[in-house]
Amino acid sequence: MxxxxxxxxxxxxxxxxxxxxxxxxxxxxxxxxxxxxxxxGPSGCGKTTLLNIVAGFLAPTxxxxxxxxxxxxxxxxERGMVFQQGALFEWMNVRDNVSFGPRMAGKRSRDYAxxxxxxxxxxxxxxxxxxxxxxxxxxxxxxVALARCLANEPDVILMDEPLGALxxxxxxxxxxxxxxxxxxxxxxxxxxxxxxxxxxxxxxRLIVMAPRPGRIHKEYRLPFADLGVGADLREIKxxxxxxxxxxxxLGMIWDMEEEIMGRQEDAE
Amino acid sequence: xxxxxxxxxxxxxxxxxxxxAKFLVRRAQNDFTxxxxxxxxxxxxxxxxxxxxxxxxxxLFLLWGAFTGSTLVPKFLHAPGPFEGVATFxxxxxxxxxxxxxxxxxxxxxxxxxxxSAPEIEPGDGWAKNDSxxxxxxxxxxxxxxxxxxxxxxxxxxVIEINGQPIEPxxxxxxxxxxxxxSGKGTPNFVxxxxxxxxPIWLPPPEAVVKRVGEIASEGYRDSTLWExxxxxxxxxIAGFFxxxxxxxxxxxxxxxxxxxxxxxxxxxxxxxxxxxxALIPLVIIWAxxxxxxxxxxxxxxxxxxxxxxxxxxxxxVRISKVHAAYSLGATKxxxxxxxxxxNSLPDIFTGARVAMGVCWGTVVAAELVxxxxxxxxxxxxxxxxxxxxxxxxxxxxxxxIGFGIDMLMRWAERVLVPxxxxx
Numbered sequence: 001m002x003x004x005x006x007x008x009x010x011x012x013x014x015x016x017x018x019x020x021x022x023x024x025x026x027x028x029x030x031x032x033x034x035x036x037x038x039x040x041g042p043s044g045c046g047k048t049t050l051l052n053i054v055a056g057f058l059a060p061t062x063x064x065x066x067x068x069x070x071x072x073x074x075x076x077x078e079r080g081m082v083f084q085q086g087a088l089f090e091w092m093n094v095r096d097n098v099s100f101g102p103r104m105a106g107k108r109s110r111d112y113a114x115x116x117x118x119x120x121x122x123x124x125x126x127x128x129x130x131x132x133x134x135x136x137x138x139x140x141x142x143x144v145a146l147a148r149c150l151a152n153e154p155d156v157i158l159m160d161e162p163l164g165a166l167x168x169x170x171x172x173x174x175x176x177x178x179x180x181x182x183x184x185x186x187x188x189x190x191x192x193x194x195x196x197x198x199x200x201x202x203x204x205r206l207i208v209m210a211p212r213p214g215r216i217h218k219e220y221r222l223p224f225a226d227l228g229v230g231a232d233l234r235e236i237k238x239x240x241x242x243x244x245x246x247x248x249x250l251g252m253i254w255d256m257e258e259e260i261m262g263r264q265e266d267a268e
Numbered sequence: 269x270x271x272x273x274x275x276x277x278x279x280x281x282x283x284x285x286x287x288x289a290k291f292l293v294r295r296a297q298n299d300f301t302x303x304x305x306x307x308x309x310x311x312x313x314x315x316x317x318x319x320x321x322x323x324x325x326x327x328l329f330l331l332w333g334a335f336t337g338s339t340l341v342p343k344f345l346h347a348p349g350p351f352e353g354v355a356t357f358x359x360x361x362x363x364x365x366x367x368x369x370x371x372x373x374x375x376x377x378x379x380x381x382x383x384x385s386a387p388e389i390e391p392g393d394g395w396a397k398n399d400s401x402x403x404x405x406x407x408x409x410x411x412x413x414x415x416x417x418x419x420x421x422x423x424x425x426x427v428i429e430i431n432g433q434p435i436e437p438x439x440x441x442x443x444x445x446x447x448x449x450x451s452g453k454g455t456p457n458f459v460x461x462x463x464x465x466x467x468p469i470w471l472p473p474p475e476a477v478v479k480r481v482g483e484i485a486s487e488g489y490r491d492s493t494l495w496e497x498x499x500x501x502x503x504x505x506i507a508g509f510f511x512x513x514x515x516x517x518x519x520x521x522x523x524x525x526x527x528x529x530x531x532x533x534x535x536x537x538x539x540x541x542x543x544x545x546x547a548l549i550p551l552v553i554i555w556a557x558x559x560x561x562x563x564x565x566x567x568x569x570x571x572x573x574x575x576x577x578x579x580x581x582x583x584x585x586v587r588i589s590k591v592h593a594a595y596s597l598g599a600t601k602x603x604x605x606x607x608x609x610x611x612n613s614l615p616d617i618f619t620g621a622r623v624a625m626g627v628c629w630g631t632v633v634a635a636e637l638v639x640x641x642x643x644x645x646x647x648x649x650x651x652x653x654x655x656x657x658x659x660x661x662x663x664x665x666x667x668x669x670i671g672f673g674i675d676m677l678m679r680w681a682e683r684v685l686v687p688x689x690x691x692x
Contacts, residue, residue: 056595074595086590088593089590089612091612100597100599104597104598132687148593148597154596
């Protein structure tokens with residue numbers, strides 16, 4: 001059985017003062033191999049916790065994650081991770097960063113060098129292979145992070161706001177790149193974002209999460225990701241369904257944020 | 269007194285050269301900083317002025333030379349030196365009968381390095397005879413004027429005037445050649461004018477220090493050449509630091525990676541860190557003596573805690589996303605230690621190493637001051653006991669140069685070996 005199955009995940013953090021926070025409650029989700037899912041929600045809705053559990057960095061208090069028929073118990077090369085920033089190794093050049101996974105697996109240089117060069121071509125860094133990480137711009141660094149993740153050939157790629165730290169123009173280019181890589185490699189992708197537009201453009205499926213307790217509030221199936229592959233993303237935004245969807249989701253998130261604010265005021 | 273003069277001259281040169289540099293030296297007026305209108309309070313607009321640095325160093329040497337009568341500084345810039353040459357004054361004595369007579373004292377004031385004999389003089393008329401004596405510059409001398417007189421102190425004669433001014437025991441009269449005092453027993457005491465220059469036993473001129481460097485470099489001091497003294501000090505620092513780093517870095521890693529290690533060693537490290545290494549010198553001498561072992565143990569202890577804390581903070585400073593990324597890429601624990609944690613901690617370790625080397629260098633000199641058979645600190649300590657100020661100054665300058673050199677070397681190594689420092 002291929003695909004990623006998230007089964008009734010709950011996560012409770014006990015605080016030192018005796019109270020506890022229900023970060024996730026009964027979150028269930030099934031992803032077929034090759035699907036791209038975007039996750040959206042106000043702060044504190046448990047998106048990052050969900051991703052960390054799928055990645056294997058956290059163990060849930062109840063429920064389980066099953067990938068290709070086996071239960072997830074810890075981090076593994078089958079689930080690659082792309083962070084917002086600062087997860088590259090500055091003491092290695094671009095090529096060594098990208099080839100990190102194969103090297104750790106003990107592969108020989110001639111077995112992975114071609115693939116690494118190809119990936120660097122795909123993300124447009126062919127001329128920067130021997131540069132140090134800190135010589136690259138933020139957008140280029142995220143391209144390295146993407147290439148590093150892909151070079152390891154994971155089944156699932158988990159992205160935690162991978163474009164969150166980029167400026168608006170770079171971000172648009174990177175969104176196209178993510179779509180292109182998704183289509184070319186056929187990987188299963190879960191992408192967390194704060195941006196409603198990004199969630200709409202990149203998500204074949206989109207879930208909106210609600211806070212306290214963290215749960216899935218609503219799920220959408222969207223046509224934009226498929227349309228967007230190889231196309232101008234600004235064209236996609238003129239699609240008749242795009243604007244109504246955006247307004248609907250924005251309104252939903254605004255309501256949640258207001259509810260949180262209201263609850264905080266009540267508590268005071 | 270002359271210290272105040274030096275300070276005034278120094279301040280005058282500071283202010284004068286500022287005015288000269290400001291109004292006479294034209295500079296590029298089109299770089300970015302020069303176009304800033306707000307510079308007061310903008311730290312980035314404050315750059316070290318090259319001219320000021322050069323003048324500052326030159327001033328130090330100029331003052332040193334001028335106030336020590338250095339041959340490297342032109343004569344007209346010298347501060348007034350001590351009086352040298354033939355000084356005279358007159359004394360009037362009164363014998364037991366109330367008879368007064370006046371005679372001349374001729375004193376040859378000579379550089380203290382020369383041996384001279386008193387000038388030949390005529391005895392003169394009257395019962396008080398002319399006297400002649402020698403006094404070294406910067407020194408003073410009792411002049412027994414009654415010795416050759418017809419009535420001596422034993423006969424009840426006493427000196428009552430110098431150059432016509434009355435004087436009594438404990439009093440003094442200033443002449444153009446210097447001060448004439450009178451001892452409690454009534455003997456004149458001549459102190460030639462000292463001028464504003466420093467006597468070589470307090471501060472030798474620069475060329476004397478340079479000459480001494482050559483002498484000690486070739487002939488040695490206390491059975492060892494200069495290079496042996498400095499080499500021993502450096503060897504101790506390097507050996508002590510090496511062992512300190514060999515133990516401290518793994519200890520720091522263990523403390524950064526394991527609860528048990530941190531719990532076990534935290535109290536020890538946190539207690540030992542604020543103990544100045546100098547405070548350990550007596551104990552180390554009791555336990556290990558004043559030989560090489562004791563010195564290296566001391567420097568090992570000085571470097572150990574600094575390196576352990578540097579390595580620990582290097583491990584704690586690794587971003588969790590880097591570790592997570594490495595795990596997600598399939599790295600094992602050992603691979604994460606080798607490829608993520610160690611390289612990520614190197615900048616912190618280098619900073620610690622720089623601090624540790626500085627502390628070790630200071631500690632070794634101090635330990636050698638206390639007790640040693642060889643070494644830079646021992647050299648200057650022994651020299652100071654014999655008032656060999658030139659060796660002391662030379663030693664201080666060389667110790668400073670080596671300390672500075674060590675720091676530069678560490679910075680250079682840091683730039684070359686961990687270019688990613690501060691760029692994560």
